[in-house]
Amino acid sequence: MAKRPHIILFNPDQMRADALAHLGENPAAQTPFLDALAAGQAASYRHAYCQNPVCVPSRCSFLTGQYPHVHGHRTMRYMLHGEESSLFSELKAAGYHVWMNARNDFLPGQDPDAFARHADEVFYGGDEPPAPGPERENPRGEPGGKDYFSHYKGRLKTDGRGRNYSEDDQIVDAALRRIRTPVPGDKPLCMFLGLIWPHPPYQAEEPYFSAIDRSALPPRCPAGPVEGEPRIETLIRQGQGMQAYTEADWDELRACYAAMCKKVDEQFRRLCDGLKEAGIYDDCAIFFFSDHGDYQGRAGLSEKCQNTFPEDLVRVPLLIKPPKGVSLVPGVRDGLAELVDVYATVMDLAGVAPDHTHFGRSLRASLADPAAPLRPYACCEGGRLAGEVHCDESHANGPEGVQPANEYYPRLKAQEDDVAHGKATMLRTERYKYVRRLYEEDQLFDLETDPHETVNRIADPALAEVLAQLRLAMLGWYQATCDAVPFAYDGRFTGEMLWARVKRFCPPEQKERVLAMARENIPMARVLAWAARLAQGGDPDSRP
Known part of the structure; x- marks a missing residue:
């Protein structure tokens, strides 16, 4: 490398x-x-x-x-x-x-x-x-x-x-x-x-x-x-x-x-x-x-x-x-x-x-x-x-009034x-900036004509189509980013749950091995396949 x-x-x-x-x-x-x-x-x-x-x-x-x-x-x-x-x-x-x-x-x-x-x-x-x-x-x-x-x-x-x-x-x-x-x-x-x-x-x-x-x-x-x-x-x-x-x-x-x-x-x-x-x-x-x-x-x-x-x-x-x-x-x-x-x-x-x-x-x-x-x-x-x-x-x-504050x-x-500190989200394109406010009026600025954001155009009918597009873009952004699934998989079954599924195939001395498989997060299908091979005379030390 x-x-x-x-x-x-x-x-x-x-x-x-x-x-x-x-x-x-x-x-x-x-x-x-x-x-x-x-x-x-x-x-x-x-x-x-x-x-x-x-x-x-x-x-x-x-x-x-x-x-x-x-x-x-x-x-x-x-x-x-x-x-x-x-x-x-x-x-x-x-x-x-x-x-x-x-x-x-x-x-x-x-x-x-x-x-x-x-x-x-x-x-x-x-x-x-x-x-x-x-x-x-x-x-x-x-x-x-x-x-x-x-x-x-x-x-x-x-x-x-x-x-x-x-x-x-x-x-x-x-x-x-x-x-x-x-x-x-x-x-x-x-x-x-x-x-x-x-x-x-x-x-x-x-x-x-x-x-x-x-x-x-x-x-x-x-x-x-x-x-x-x-x-x-x-x-x-x-x-x-x-x-x-x-x-x-x-x-x-x-x-x-x-x-x-x-x-x-x-x-x-x-x-x-x-x-x-x-x-x-x-x-x-x-x-x-x-x-x-x-x-x-x-x-x-x-x-x-x-x-x-x-x-x-x-x-x-x-x-x-x-x-x-x-x-x-x-x-x-x-x-x-x-x-x-x-x-x-x-x-x-x-x-x-x-x-x-x-x-x-x-x-x-x-x-x-x-x-x-x-x-x-x-x-x-x-x-x-x-x-x-x-x-x-x-x-x-x-408390209020104590000095120096x-x-x-x-x-x-x-x-x-609560209103002043309410949730808000900005979406800024090359020309426009849209701010969605949860508890107050939204904001829309045309940065080409108003670079210092002094005139809120949120109610301007001339920008109605622009506003609709920006709102859809913000919705799409939230939908694309609103959750993040961890890369690591979680096991659906505890060790005792796995043992309950396979103990009819496995001698009691294999219980600790099965519990260890649960801790290693080995999928149940693989544990069941291993137990099935074991029941047919397979090697208990084989990989599940």
Whole structure:
């Protein structure tokens, strides 16, 4: 078998697609290394979509190739359980040495064996002193102030070495140490770097903080509330209380986010340089992608939401650099892709057969041919049923009114509202986006004429036929993906049930053998045939 490539997954948290400068949508964006990679060594997918707009459900999805609804992974508190495999456990079983950092948001903390099932090595960190905090004293201000729930912290201090050595820096350095160290048994390496940035709080040190040209930022679109918006957006806006934010305030927040993305670009460059220094860069399949996006001031909102689907939240960066020998035409792809396709592409390039049903599509063909067809539509989903208390994710720090309140309190409080946090599903084609809402009015946007999704056309008779087609497509998608039968067969009969069927043919001393057959899940027909041969003088030690 040909030597398997090393698999490198670099996963910043909450990075929007338009944070990539080479996509040409944000003149203030600065991602020089990623831009050069896309120009010469990788495919960059302009329209790649996550399958849930918050961390845990998205990661459970792209690491299994399954949609959140398949196994109920649609809350921040339901991760992969013991019976569920992932890209990592499957590569580990196939002979890969899997390294990851502990902050991965897909393994359950209460399961002491979870990490060992999915990884050979886990970097936990915690050995370095905390990085210096913001320059501003009390950056949140007082309760009721415009910054209290904004997540904006601003410029960070630096230490005596002129650095702000963050947890992400520790993760990258730990990965570099692993790269420089021989892997036991000369196994191929699989690495997952789950970074924190550019997840809020919005904060960055120099030289990143001042590198972003505030005047180059595109206008916020839409700047204010949209008529007929989902109830949860209204509630979050009311709770965040950022109505006093001026455009200059929003520009500072957005510039700080862009600065965080610039640092992520630099950290990714350091990792790739380390792979080159170790002499394995050409042998690596490298994936750079985020789990979801960020509102960044859209409609006066900060951070994210679990059941809304504007492009700001659901369209994410996705770049793939294949290993040497895999055909590639570098550059941007404009078709639709989903993050479940990361799972399928990794398994394809690694030459490992999946051990479960998945819904990803390998992007190998599109690496070689920018015109290769991708998906006819992309889907995303979130929310909960009314009364699903275990899915409301309301984890505020203490009762209402206790200060300082959890910075996520406005969103978590809004999610207690059954209507606001109701189930919703997005289906996006090249031109249209349809959102089915369980407890509120559906949404339909013409992205060609309304790219910022400001006019809901759900009741427009001119789009009635389009709406009917999108609803049928969503129904078809659900029907094609609504269940996943395990690859392993279950026995229909216990050992005692099998023994009851064959004991008239078998001497009593064969009972333990029959019970063992049940534990081995040998079908009854084969056990009966073995017992029949035994009754005719056959060898009791023969294979059933």
